Structures are given as C-alpha cells and as structure tokens.
Amino acid sequence: MREIEADVCVSGGGPAGLVLALLLARSGVDVVVAERSASLDREYRGEIIQPGALRTLDQLGVLDGLGGYPMRHFQLVQGERTLLDIDYQTLPAPDDHLLSLPQRLLLERLLGECKATPGFRLLSGCSTRALLEENGAVTGIRCGSGDGETQVRARWVVAADGRYSKTRSLAGIGYDKFEKFEHDVVWFKLIAPERRTSAVRIHRTAADPVLVHDSYPDRVQIGWTLAKGSYKTVAAKGIEHVREQLIAAVPQHADLIREQVTALSELSPLDVFSGRAQEWVRPGLVLIGDAAHTHSPIGAQGINLAIADAVALHPELVAAVAAKDNRPAALAGFEAERRAAVDTVFTLQSRQNKGMLSSGRIVDAVRPVIAKLLPHTPIFRKILNLVAFGARPRDVRADLFRAPSNPGGTR
Numbered sequence: 001m002r003e004i005e006a007d008v009c010v011s012g013g014g015p016a017g018l019v020l021a022l023l024l025a026r027s028g029v030d031v032v033v034a035e036r037s038a039s040l041d042r043e044y045r046g047e048i049i050q051p052g053a054l055r056t057l058d059q060l061g062v063l064d065g066l067g068g069y070p071m072r073h074f075q076l077v078q079g080e081r082t083l084l085d086i087d088y089q090t091l092p093a094p095d096d097h098l099l100s101l102p103q104r105l106l107l108e109r110l111l112g113e114c115k116a117t118p119g120f121r122l123l124s125g126c127s128t129r130a131l132l133e134e135n136g137a138v139t140g141i142r143c144g145s146g147d148g149e150t151q152v153r154a155r156w157v158v159a160a161d162g163r164y165s166k167t168r169s170l171a172g173i174g175y176d177k178f179e180k181f182e183h184d185v186v187w188f189k190l191i192a193p194e195r196r197t198s199a200v201r202i203h204r205t206a207a208d209p210v211l212v213h214d215s216y217p218d219r220v221q222i223g224w225t226l227a228k229g230s231y232k233t234v235a236a237k238g239i240e241h242v243r244e245q246l247i248a249a250v251p252q253h254a255d256l257i258r259e260q261v262t263a264l265s266e267l268s269p270l271d272v273f274s275g276r277a278q279e280w281v282r283p284g285l286v287l288i289g290d291a292a293h294t295h296s297p298i299g300a301q302g303i304n305l306a307i308a309d310a311v312a313l314h315p316e317l318v319a320a321v322a323a324k325d326n327r328p329a330a331l332a333g334f335e336a337e338r339r340a341a342v343d344t345v346f347t348l349q350s351r352q353n354k355g356m357l358s359s360g361r362i363v364d365a366v367r368p369v370i371a372k373l374l375p376h377t378p379i380f381r382k383i384l385n386l387v388a389f390g391a392r393p394r395d396v397r398a399d400l401f402r403a404p405s406n407p408g409g410t411r
C-alpha cells in the first residue's frame with residue numbers, strides 16, 4: 001500500500017473540498033484531496049450560484065472567463081401571473097445576479113488552480129474507505145479504487161464528501177434529518193437555445209410546481225417537484241404518462257418535452273432532504289459543506305454555504321496546522337460561526353418551501369396576497385441579502401497566502 005503524508009487531507013473534491021484545498025495550498029499548507037470520482041462526470045446537481053459564492057470565487061481569481069449565464073430574477077409564477085419577483089438587480093453591482101453554471105465547469109477551474117499551486121496533491125478516483133485513528137484522534141484516511149489503496153497521514157482530515165458522507169459515517173457521527181421535505185424533485189434538461197429568460201422561476205400551474213431556469217450553454221433545466229415517494233408509481237405508468245404530467249406542469253415547453261423526453265432514463269429523480277451532522281469537529285476531524293449540513297434545493301443555498309464553510313475554516317485551520325494542534329478547540333470559532341449561519345438558512349428555506357411549493361386551500365388563497373405585499377416590507381431587503389450572501393459573509397483571507405495566485409477582485 002502506498003503511504004503519503006500531508007498537513008491536511010480533504011475527503012471529497014466538490015465545491016467545499018476544492019475551495020478549501022485551494023485556500024490552504026495558497027497559504028503554504030500541504031494538502032491532499034482524495035476524490036472518489038476519476039472524472040468530472042459526477043452526480044447530477046444544481047447549478048445556480050448566489051452572489052456571495054460568486055464574490056468568493058472572484059476573490060480567488062477563478063470567476064473570470066468561467067462562462068455561465070447571469071440570472072437577474074427569481075420569480076414565483078402562477079399560470080401567466082408573476083406573483084413574486086425577486087429582482088437581484090436591486091443589489092449593487094457586481095453582486096446583482098445569480099449565475100447559472102454547470103458544476104462541472106466550476107470544479108474544472110478550481111481543480112486547475114489547485115494543480116497550479118505547490119503543496120496540492122490530488123488522489124483522483126480514490127474513495128475514502130477507512131479512518132486512521134490514534135489515541136482517540138483521527139490521523140488520516142485509507143482510500144483507494146479496486147485493489148489499489150493509499151494511506152494518507154495528516155494532522156487534520158476534512159470531510160467534504162457530500163450529503164451521504166462516508167467519512168462522517170466511518171467516524172460514527174450521527175445525522176439528523178430534521179425536516180421532511182414534502183416533495184421529491186425529478187430533474188431533466190431540454191435543448192432550448194432560443195428560450196433564455198435570465199430568470200429562475202418556480203411555475204405553479206394546476207399540476208405540480210416546477211423549477212425552471214436557463215442552463216449554460218444551450219439548455220433549459222427543469223426540476224419537477226412531486227409528492228414525496230410518488231415518482232415510482234408515476235413512472236410505473238410509463239413514459240407516455242410521465243410526459244403528459246410534465247406537459248401539464250410546464251405547458252410552455254410542451255413541444256420540446258414531446259420531442260426530447262423519450263425515455264425514463266433521461267429523468268433524474270432525487271430524494272430531497274435537509275439535515276445536519278450531530279458533530280462537526282472532533283480531534284483531527286472536521287466536517288464541511290453537505291457532509292455537515294444538507295439543504296433542499298429551494299433558494300439555491302448549498303453551494304453558497306459549502307464555499308462559505310471553506311472560507312470560514314481556512315484561517316483557523318492554517319493556524320492549527322502551524323501550531324501542530326489537532327484539538328477541536330482550535331476550530332471552535334469556525335463551528336460556532338457556521339452553525340449559527342446554517343441554522344438561519346434552514347429556517348429561511350423551511351419558510352420558502354411552505355410559501356412557494358406547498359398546496360392547500362388556505363395556503364393557495366393567501367399566497368398571492370403575501371407575495372404582493374412582501375416586496376414592500378422592510379424585511380424583504382433583509383431576506384434578499386440573506387439569500388444572496390448568507391448569514392455571516394466573510395472575505396477570503398488572502399493576507400495568509402504565500403503561493404503566487406491569480407489576482408482576485410477583478411470584477
């Protein structure tokens with residue numbers, strides 16, 4: 001078995017893991033990322049990035065030339081009527097839009113920057129399989145693919161391996177699914193180069209609510225929400241039936257659905273849930289991103305929060321590595337700050353979920369009234385800031401960087 005050593009070993013090279021690895025490597029920390037996938041073709045994911053994460057990516061110098069489509073509005077649409085229009089252009093430039101960007105392009109750029117930074121190593125196609133432990137502290141991981149295994153010894157292991165985190169379960173850390181989302185989401189894309197709207201929309205027709213947005217470079221992405229656990233029954237009735245349901249939900253794309261949705265295999269049903277790990281920091285181990293807290297897609301918060309975790313953890317982890325300290329107390333500030341920020345977003349998403357997706361006689365009657373009044377209340381601006389930047393936005397601590405890096409803040 002191959003054995004390597006590093007200051008920090010990150011399990012998982014998604015948005016959280018790669019942003020953290022880049023921050024650490026630029027700060028002179030020796031960092032190894034073990035990523036299960038050997039390519040950038042990973043699970044089907046959301047692609048809407050909030051201004052807070054865009055600001056961080058800009059400060060890291062990785063936003064320029066990334067591509068994607070700016071999305072100016074987040075709208076709730078009932079039939080032909082726009083009930084609620086959250087206009088991002090009311091935020092000062094350059095934070096006046098969301099970005100629709102396939103995650104693959106984001107990860108590709110982050111990885112390129114990481115590889116160009118001394119001190120960064122990638123174990124590609126390497127799944128975390130076991131934790132190394134000594135005297136009650138995590139001291140590394142064992143990872144591999146097939147028969148080939150690598151042992152990475154590190155002062156800190158960072159679990160950034162997503163909602164079903166293997167590292168979290170290997171550590172025996174409990175996970176609370178504390179809110180049952182009422183819906184599942186079935187995602188698919190249609191080729192629709194002429195139908196850009198520059199808006200993320202939740203369409204409510206007589207059928208199930210659907211999330212629709214432009215997808216870079218030539219598609220429209222659709223998230224069809226349907227009652228929890230009901231997709232199997234719907235799918236069992238066959239593609240013809242599913243197509244009719246989809247057309248009822250998004251009649252404006254009926255022609256494209258008829259042409260392009262030809263098999264159930266073109267649809268990706270996803271179990272949607274939110275939850276939180278019971279512990280985030282243990283001796284030698286810290287959890288970030290979806291591994292620590294998982295969010296429903298409503299309000300597009302997951303990438304924002306994952307990247308914000310990395311930015312908040314960076315200075316404390318750099319200091320802990322320099323002090324050869326693997327005690328949880330070294331990361332206490334990170335945990336307190338991010339738990340509070342994440343809890344605020346959970347509360348917000350729960351309200352968004354009820355307000356935008358749920359159905360019922362009373363909620364259907366009240367929704368248009370609230371949607372009309374909300375933009376004229378002082379709280380609306382606060383909510384927009386929270387959705388866009390998170391509860392405790394922070395700037396990247398570029399003063400800790402040692403390695404030369406692309407200049408950030410060029411927007």
Ligand SMILES: Cc1cc2nc3c(=O)[nH]c(=O)nc-3n(C[C@H](O)[C@H](O)[C@H](O)COP(=O)(O)OP(=O)(O)OC[C@H]3O[C@@H](n4cnc5c(N)ncnc54)[C@H](O)[C@@H]3O)c2cc1C
Nearest residue numbers: 012014015016036046047048127128161162289290302303
């Ligand atoms: C359907 C859906 C739609 C979404 N839409 C949006 C959206 O529009 N905007 C938004 O902000 N968020 C959205 N999200 C959430 C967002 O995708 C996540 O919050 C975000 O990707 C979390 O980043 P992460 O790095 O923590 O985890 P992930 O992106 O899950 O990355 C984890 C990484 O760890 C790797 N990994 C897994 N297991 C192992 C292992 N054993 N060993 C090594 N590596 C491993 C995986 O291959 C992956 O690369 C959506 C989520 C879903 C499910």
